[in-house]
Amino acid sequence: MDRDIRSDVPLGRRMPQATTRIVVADRNVITRVGLRSILERNSGFAVIAEATSYDAVLDAVDEHGPDVLIIDLDLGDDTTRGFKLVEEISDRYPQTKVLVLANTLSEMIVVEALRRGANGYLCKDEVKADELGKGVKAVQDGETVLGKGVGKLVAHSLGSARQANERLTDRELDVIKLVAKGLSNKQIATQMFVSESTVKFHLQNASKKLGAHRRAEIVHRATGAGLL
Amino acid sequence: MDRDIRSDVPLGRRMPQATTRIVVADRNVITRVGLRSILERNSGFAVIAEATSYDAVLDAVDEHGPDVLIIDLDLGDDTTRGFKLVEEISDRYPQTKVLVLANTLSEMIVVEALRRGANGYLCKDEVKADELGKGVKAVQDGETVLGKGVGKLVAHSLGSARQANERLTDRELDVIKLVAKGLSNKQIATQMFVSESTVKFHLQNASKKLGAHRRAEIVHRATGAGLL
DNA sequence: TAACGACCTAGCCAAATGGCTAGGTAACGG
DNA sequence: CCGTTACCTAGCCATTTGGCTAGGTCGTTA
Numbered sequence: 001m002d003r004d005i006r007s008d009v010p011l012g013r014r015m016p017q018a019t020t021r022i023v024v025a026d027r028n029v030i031t032r033v034g035l036r037s038i039l040e041r042n043s044g045f046a047v048i049a050e051a052t053s054y055d056a057v058l059d060a061v062d063e064h065g066p067d068v069l070i071i072d073l074d075l076g077d078d079t080t081r082g083f084k085l086v087e088e089i090s091d092r093y094p095q096t097k098v099l100v101l102a103n104t105l106s107e108m109i110v111v112e113a114l115r116r117g118a119n120g121y122l123c124k125d126e127v128k129a130d131e132l133g134k135g136v137k138a139v140q141d142g143e144t145v146l147g148k149g150v151g152k153l154v155a156h157s158l159g160s161a162r163q164a165n166e167r168l169t170d171r172e173l174d175v176i177k178l179v180a181k182g183l184s185n186k187q188i189a190t191q192m193f194v195s196e197s198t199v200k201f202h203l204q205n206a207s208k209k210l211g212a213h214r215r216a217e218i219v220h221r222a223t224g225a226g227l228l
Numbered sequence: 229m230d231r232d233i234r235s236d237v238p239l240g241r242r243m244p245q246a247t248t249r250i251v252v253a254d255r256n257v258i259t260r261v262g263l264r265s266i267l268e269r270n271s272g273f274a275v276i277a278e279a280t281s282y283d284a285v286l287d288a289v290d291e292h293g294p295d296v297l298i299i300d301l302d303l304g305d306d307t308t309r310g311f312k313l314v315e316e317i318s319d320r321y322p323q324t325k326v327l328v329l330a331n332t333l334s335e336m337i338v339v340e341a342l343r344r345g346a347n348g349y350l351c352k353d354e355v356k357a358d359e360l361g362k363g364v365k366a367v368q369d370g371e372t373v374l375g376k377g378v379g380k381l382v383a384h385s386l387g388s389a390r391q392a393n394e395r396l397t398d399r400e401l402d403v404i405k406l407v408a409k410g411l412s413n414k415q416i417a418t419q420m421f422v423s424e425s426t427v428k429f430h431l432q433n434a435s436k437k438l439g440a441h442r443r444a445e446i447v448h449r450a451t452g453a454g455l456l
Numbered sequence: 457t458a459a460c461g462a463c464c465t466a467g468c469c470a471a472a473t474g475g476c477t478a479g480g481t482a483a484c485g486g
Numbered sequence: 487c488c489g490t491t492a493c494c495t496a497g498c499c500a501t502t503t504g505g506c507t508a509g510g511t512c513g514t515t516a
Contacts, residue, residue, distance in 0.1 A: 029357050034262025103331065129257050169492060182445030184472065197495045204475075205492095213474075214502090215444045217410025223451050397462060412502065425465045432505070433462095441504075442472090 019044055020140055023060045025051040025071040026101070031124070035070060035101075038129050045133065054081050061093055068097045068136050072124075073113065079226055083116050090117025097139040101127075107153045108225040110146075112167075114154070120145030172206040173227060175199055180219045180228060247272055248368055251288045253279040253299040254329070259352070263298060263329075266357050273361065282309050289321055296364050298327045300352075301341065307454060311344050318345025325367040329355075335381045336453040338374075340395075342382070348373030400434040401455060403427055408447045408456060 024035050024047050032050050039045040049060040054075050061069060069089065073082030086098055099120040100113050110121050119139040122131070126147050135145045146154060168176070178188045185203070189196040207213060210221045222228050252263050252275050260278050267273040277288040282303050289297060297317065301310030314326055327348040328341050338349050347367040350359070354375050363373045374382060396404070406416045413431075417424040435441060438449045450456050 028353050029355065030262035030266065030352055030360075031258050032262070033265045033357070034258035034260070037261045037265045038258065124258055125256050127257065129261070132258075171493065179444050180448040182440055182442040182448075184442070186472085194493090195495055197497085198493080200474085201494070203473090207474085212410050214410040214412070215442075215473075216407050216447045219444045219447050220408040220410075220451070220456075223448070228448075399463065414502085422463090423465055425467085426463075428504085429464070431503095435504085443503075 019046045020068060020136060021064065021066045022047045022136065023049045023051065023057070023064060023066040023069045025057045025060070025069065025075060027052050027072070027075050031072070031101075035132070038132055039136065041129075042133055045136065051075075054085050057085060058088070061089055061096055065093065066096055067140050068099055070099045070101050070136070072101050072103065073109070074103065074226075083112055086113055086118050087116040090119075097142075099135060099139050099145065104226060105149055105153065106225045108227070110150055110153050114144075119143075121150050122147040123149060126150075168206055168209055168222075168227065169202075172202045172209075173222075175202040176206055176218055176222050177228065179203070179215050180222075247274045248296060248364060249292065249294045250275045250364065251277045251279065251285070251292060251294040251297045253285045253288070253297065253303060255280050255300070255303050259300070259329075263360070266360055267364065269357075270361055273364065279303075282313050285313060286316070289317055289324055293321065294324055295368050296325045296327055298329050298364070300329050300331065301337070302331065311340055314341055314346050315344040318347075325370075327363060327367050327373065332454060333377055333381065334452060334454045336455070338378055338381050342372075347371075349378050350375040351377060354378075396434055396437055396450075396455065397430075400430045400437075401450075403430040404434055404446055404450050405456065407431070407443050408450075 022039060022045060024032050026032050026035070032052075036047045036050075039047060048064050048066060051057040051060045052075065057069070057071060057075070060066075071082075071086070073079070073086070075082060086100070089096060090098055097119040098117065099122065100118045101122050101124055102109065103124055105123050105126075113121055119142075120135055122135055122145065126149055127135070131147075138145045174192065175188055178191060183191070185196050185199045188199045192199070203215065203218070206218055206222075210218055210225075212218045212221055219228070250267060250273060252260050254260050254263070260280075264275045264278075267275060276292050276294060279285040279288045280303065285297070285299065285303070288294075299310075299314070301307070301314070303310060314328070317324060318326055325347040326345065327350065328346045329350050329352055330337065331352055333351050333354075341349055347370075348363055350363055350373065354377055355363070359375075366373045402420065403416055406419060411419070413424050413427045416427045420427070431443065431446070434446055434450075438446055438453075440446045440449055447456075
């Protein structure tokens with residue numbers, strides 16, 4: 001943990017008057033412009049690049065080595081891609097802090113993002129203008145920033161004793177997607193080239209992980225968790 | 229229809245060099261700032277007020293009588309409230325054009341908004357910066373503006389022969405919400421103080437309206453339609 | 457008044473589901 | 487080599503479901 005070094009070094013000296021260099025990643029123009037406006041309102045922040053795709057994020061971080069990456073995990077169809085990206089960046093570019101800025105608030109997503117190395121998680125609908133700057137500064141200083149509602153979720157996740165069991169496997173997710181389309185176990189089995197027993201098996205496991213008891217609830221929870 | 233008058237009057241004369249006066253309604257600061265930035269980039273647009281709640285929208289429109297209201301229908305917990313608001317405004321303030329700016333794209337929501345009097349429907353993740361200004365101008369001129377993906381949805385809605393049957397009743401929605409929570413028909417019946425038969429009845433009707441055959445699919449579709 | 461829509465109830469039956477136990481394989485890392 | 491994880495299969499049984507037909511009350515609207 002290199003944030004421990006900080007206590008040895010006076011804060012003001014490390015970056016005298018430096019502006020925080022930021023890359024913004026969001027598929028939404030309005031959000032990108034808004035972020036830029038809000039952040040550059042107080043000097044001290046400079047948005048040096050914008051990205052609208054997973055690849056572009058990687059390129060931008062690689063090229064500019066920003067202090068902070070503000071990213072909406074949902075840059076494409078593949079939700080899991082966002083997580084991988086966070087992991088990759090916090091792995092390969094530890095000097096770049098990752099601040100996730102999400103549309104929705106889902107326990108599973110928050111926890112997963114933090115687990116993969118995100119340094120902060122804010123919710124678009126929740127943040128006030130001044131909190132943005134503070135958040136960016138904070139993650140840059142090595143703190144972990146959680147938005148108001150986000151904190152509760154994380155606490156809840158720690159409280160309930162499910163640590164390892166909550167992640168769905170690929171297969172389970174496949175089955176759930178077909179369930180959501182209204183297929184019966186038999187139909188799903190046919191489509192996946194497995195037996196009906198296997199389908200039931202995956203659904204049972206998914207049920208336990210999601211804390212659901214009926215397929216309708218499974219679909220609902222998976223949707224809420226952004227898995228679908 | 230007073231847009232017919234337009235053909236009698238040269239466009240340039242009616243509003244010589246006038247700036248378009250806009251009210252922006254969105255609970256999200258970033259979006260509000262972003263919109264303002266993008267729109268006021270070209271002079272000709274002035275954001276004269278912002279609102280973050282349904283009541284505030286009404287106040288702002290009443291006070292300023294803007295040319296265009298740009299609104300995200302999702303300003304609170306109550307989804308239907310947004311629709312009522314659109315209806316009220318297009319009823320009482322016909323000179324104010326309503327341009328809906330939504331996060332998600334759902335056939336039912338688009339159709340409902342337009343039915344209630346919205347003059348345009350754009351999707352945040354879809355619009356490009358220049359399209360915003362054009363869209364605002366267009367609705368102000370009495371045109372109906374639909375974003376790229378939005379048009380297809382509306383076409384689809386017109387094509388499929390379900391006009392009247394697609395709207396869920398309050399009761400049906402109540403049942404669906406409980407189904408999504410994983411309750412059985414019996415449990416739902418108890419909670420709603422009706423018989424199990426009634427619950428099944430509502431679900432059968434909802435199934436037909438949504439084109440679903442299993443409760444898991446009902447939940448999925450209702451979610452996708454933003455009803456949940 | 458009659459028609460309509462939303463709401464409520466009942467019963468039937470085949471099919472689907474949920475919840476369980478009890479097996480199996482293959483791949484990976486300690 | 488052993489433990490773990492993901493994956494696959496089988497069978498049992500009570501309960502739930504989907505889909506149907508056939509009634510009923512209200513309140514609004516034509």
